[in-house]
Amino acid sequence: MLNEVKRPFQYKKIPLDTVANNKRNKAKDAAGTIKRISAYLAREKVTLTLVILAVMASSGLSLLGPFMIGMAIDDFIVTNKSAGLGILLLLLIGIFLLHSLSIFLQNYWMVGIAQKTVFTLRKELFQQFHRLPIRYFDKRQHGELMSRITNDIDNVNNTLNQSVIQIFSSVLTLIGTIAVMLYLSPLLTGVTMTIIPIMYIAMRWITKRTGPLYKVQQKDLGTLNGYVEETVSGQHIIKAFSQEERVKAEFDEKSKKLVHSGFWALTISGFIPKVMNMLNFLSFALIALVGGLLAIKGYVTVGVIVIFTEYARQFTRPLNELSNQFNILLSAVAGAERVFQVLDETQEETDEQQAITLSETKGHMVFNAVTFGYEDTAILKKVSFEAKPGESIAFVGHTGAGKTTIINLIARFYNYDAGQITLDGIDIKKIKRSSLRSHMAFVLQDAFLFQATIRENIRYGRLDATDEEVEEAAQNANAHDFITQLPHGYDTILDQDGSGISQGQKQLLTIARAFIAKPSILILDEATSNIDTITELKIQAALDRLMQGRTSFIIAHRLNTIQNADKIILLEHGEIQEQGSHKELIQQKGKYAALYQGQLQGKQGEELYQ
Template identity: 60%
Template sequence: MSRPAVKPAHPHSRHGHPGSKPQVKELVPTLKRLAGYLARRKGLLFLVVLMVAASSALGLLGPYLVGIAIDDFIITKDEKGLVLLLALLGVVYIFYSLATFLQSYWMVGVAQKTVFEMRTELFTHLQQLPLSFFDKRQHGELMSRVTNDIENISSTLNSSVIQVASSVLTLTGAVIVMLYLSPMLTAITLLIVPLLYIGMKWITSRTRRFFKEQQRHLGELNGFIEEAVSSKHIVKMFSQEEKIALAFNERNAKLKETGFWAQTYSGFIPKLMNMLNNISFALIAGAGGLLALHGYVTVGVIVVFAEYSRQFTRPLNDLANQFNTLLSALAGAERVFDILDTEKEEEQADEFPLHHVRGDIEFRKVSFSYEKGNETIKEVSFKADKGDMVALVGPTGSGKSTIINLLARFYDPDNGAIFIDGYNTSTIPRQELRKHMGFVLQDSFLFEGTIKENIRYGRLDATDEEVVKAAKSANAHSFIMKLPDGYETKLQSEGSGISQGQRQLLAIARALLADPAILILDEATSSIDTITEMHIQEALNRLMEGRTTVVIAHRLNTIRRADQILVLNQGRIVERGNHEELIETEGHYASLATASQL
C-alpha cells in the first residue's frame, strides 16, 4: 500500500504577480536580480536544496507508512509488523526534523551573507552618487531603503525561499503518489486548484500594490521624522510643535491606511486556504467512502488521501502567512535596485590625476542651472593665480555657492569650462581634484568620535604630532587641552558638546592638516562672537598663507584684503576689483558695504 505525502504546497507561479502587465514586468526582473545574489552562494544553496528535497520526501513518506500500517497490520492485527513499522516511522520523522533544521540553518547563512552584500553594495553606491541625487530626496527616506527595505529582504530569504522550494517538491511528490494510489480520488482532490487560482489572482492583484505603497509611505514617514528631529530647535523657536504634529499625523494616516488594506487583503489568503482545505477533506471523505464500499480503494488509501487533502494546502497556508513579508520584500527590493540603477558619478576615460597643484584657477564663460531653463550662473569668467584671495559677494541666490560647487566638481557646468593650473577640471578625477582642496564651511560638520579623529579626517595617515601641530596653528589646542580627555574627548553627533566657535576651530585644524593648494571658505566667522572671531581669523590667516583662497564673504572685515572681489547679482558678475577700487566706483559693492550687508 502506498501513500502520498506531507507538505503539499503549490507556490502558485503567479502568487506574487500583480494584476496588471506593467507590474508583472517589474516583478520578474526583481526576482531575477535577487536570484543573481543568491547564486553567489551556490555551495550552501546546493546543501539547502538537498535538505529541502530530503525533508519533502521524508514528509511524504510519513502518511504513506501510516496507510500501510492500517491496511497491512492494523486490519490484519499483525502486532509485530505494526511495531516494526512504527519504529521505522519514528526514524523517518527524526531524519525529517534533522533535515528541516539543517535547511533552515544553512539558509540563514545564505540570507545573511546575501543581505550583507546588498547592504554594502547599496551603501557604497550611495557614496558614489552625485550631489544632485541627494538634493531631490529626503535623507530619512534613503535611510529607510538601507535599513527597512534590506531587512524585509532578509526576512523573506530566511523563510520564504525554503517554503517555496519545499512546497513545489512536496506538491509534486504528493500528486505522483496520489495518482498511483487512486487517479479518481486525485482528480477529486485537484478540484480545488481552479478555485485556488481564481482566489489567489483576485487577492494578489490588490495586495502587491498596497504593499508597495506601504513601503513608499514608510520611507516618506522616516524622511519626515529625520527632518523633524534635526530641525527641533527651529520648531521650538517658532512654536510650531502643533503644526509638525499635524503633518506627522497626516503621513502616519496614509501609512496606516495602506498598511490596513495590505494586511486585510493578505489576510484573506490563509482563510481561503482553510476553506479549500475543508472542502477538499469533505470531498475525499464522501467520495472515498463510496469507492471503498464498492471495493475500488482500501481504508488505508482513504486515510492517506484524507491526510493529503488536509496537508494539500498547508504549505500554501505557510506561504500565505509569510505573504506580507514576501510582497513587502519584493517592493523593498525594487526600491533598493532603483538606487543601484542610478548612474554613479563616473570618471571619464580621458581623466588623469594631478599630482602637484599650484592653485591657479580660471573660469571661462561658465553657465550652470540646477533645473533646466533656470540658470543659476551665467557666463561667469575670472582668474586667480597661486596665493590669490578671491572673495564672492552678493545677495542670497546670486550664485556664490554654485561657483564653489562647480569648482569642486560637485556639479559640472552646462557651458563654459573651469581650469586648475591650465587643466580643464572635467579631465581631472573628482576625488583627485578634491584632494588638493580644503573646505571650511559656515556650518562645519563634525563626526561622532574623538577630537583627534575629527581633525585627522583631513588626512588619515597623519601622526598624532601632526594633529597637535595643526590644532595649535588653528588656535584650537588651548581649548582642547581644557577638555576632560583632551584630544581623546569624544564628541557626540554633529559635534554637540562644544561651542560653534570651537567647532569652527576644529574644522580649520582639519583643513590645515590636509595642507591643500586651494582653500574654500564659506565665511567661517559668521554668527561668532567678536573674541572668538579674532581667534578664528588669526587661524584663517595662517591657513590662507601661500594658498589660493576662494571666500564666500558675509562680513566686510573678511574681504578687505582680498586680491579680487567678485560682486554677483542674478548669476552674473556685475563688478570686480579690490576693496578700495570698488568703494571708489560707488556701485553695487559700495551700496552693500554702506548698508552693512557685508
C-alpha cells in the same frame, strides 16, 4: 474618538482603479527584482545546493510518513496482524527524526546564505551612496535614503530567511503529493483537485490588490522615516519657533497614511488563511464522502482514504503556505525594488580615460565664459575670472546669485555645461576628481564633525598625520587651548555632530582639519557666521593664517570680513556685475558700494538691489 480611529481606514484613499492601471508595470518590476535577488543567492552555490538537497529530503520524508501509516492500517489494523508492526513503527520514528534533522539543516544553511546576501546588498548600497553625485542627495530626504539601507534590506533579509525555503518546499511537496495521489486513486485525486479553480479565483483577486498596496506601504514607511530624521535633526529650530504642534500634526498625517496602507495590505492578505481553511474543510468533506462510497464498493481501502485525508491536508498546506509567503515575498520585492532603484541610479560621471593625477598644484584657477544650469534653470551665464596663485577671491551677492554653484564647480561636485575651468592651465575635467579634491580643503558654515575623538576629527583632513601634526594644526587654528581644557583633551569623544562644544569651537576644529590637509586651494563658505565676537576674532585670525600662500575662494555676506580679499566678485542672477578689490569697488560707487554702505547702516542687502 471612535470617528478619529475609523477615519484613516477609508479604502477609497487608495483607489483600486489606480492599482489596476499600474499592475502590469509592477508585475514586470517584481519579476525583474526576483531575478536580481536570485543572482545574489546564486553566489552561494555550494550551500544553496545543500539547502535544495535538504528541502528535497524533508519533502520526500513528509510524503513517506502518511503513506506508511496508510500501509499500517491496511496491513496490520484491518487484518488484525501484528508481525512486522514494530519494525514499521521504528521506521516511522526514524522518518520523523530524519525529517526534523533535514528541516534544521536547511534552515541553518539558509540563514547563512540570507545573511551573506543581505551583507552584500547593504555593502553595495552603501558604496553606491558614495558613488552618486551630490545633486542626487540634494533632491532627496536623507532619512528616506536611510530607510532603504535599514528597513528595506531588513525586509529582504526576513523574507530570505523565511520564505525561500517555504516556497521551494511547498512546490516540491505539492508535486510529490499530486504524484502519489494519482498513483493511489485518480478519481479521489480529481475530487481533491476541484478546489483549485476556487482557490485560483480567490488568490487572483487578493494578490492583484496586495502587491501594489505593499509597495505603497514601503513608500509611506520611507517617507515617515525621512520626516522623523528631519525633525530630530531640526529640534532646535522646531522649539525655537514653537512649531511642536504643527510637527506633531504632520507626523500624525504621515503616520496615518502608513497605517492606512499597511492596514489594507494586511487586511486583504489576511483573507488568505481564511479561504484556505474553508477549502481544507471542503476537501476533507469531499474525500470522506466519495472515499467512503468507493471503499464500500471495494475500489479503495480504508488505508488509502486515510492517506488521502492526510495528503489532502498536505495538498492544501503548501498552497496555503505559498499564498502566505507570496504576500510576504511581495512586501520584500517592494523593498528590494527601492534598493535596486538606488543601485541603478546614474553614478557620478567617471573621470576621463586620459585624466591625470596632480602631484602638486600652484592654485592658479581660471573661469572662461563658464555656463551652468540645474536641469532647465540657468544658474551661471558666461562667468569669467582669474584666481592667481595665493590670491583670495570673495563672492558676494543675494541668495541664488550663483556663489555656491561656483564653489561646487571648482570642486567638481557638478560639471559645467559650457566654457572652461582650468587649474594651472589644465582643464579640471582632465584631472581626476580625487586628485583635484586632494589639493583642496573646505571650511563651511555648518561645521560638521563626526562621532569620534577630537584627534580623529582633525586627522580626517589627512589620515596619515602624526599626533604632533594634529596638535600643531590645532595650535595654528587657535583650538589648542580649549581642547586641553576638556576632560580628556585631544582624546575627548564628541557626540554626534560635535554636540557638547560650542559652535565656535566646532568651527575652530574644522579649521584645524583644513590646516592638517595642507591644501593649495581653500574654500570658505560663511565660516564666521553665527559666531560671537570674541570667537569670531579667533576664527578670523586662524583663517588669515590658513589662507597665507593659498588660493582662497570665500563666500561671505558680511562684507567687513572680506575687505582684505585680493578680488571681490559681485554676482547677480548668475552674471558678474562688478569685480575688483574692496577699495576699487567702493570708488566705483556701484552696487557693491551701495551694499557695503547699506550694511554699515544696518539695511538689508536685498533692499539695495532694488
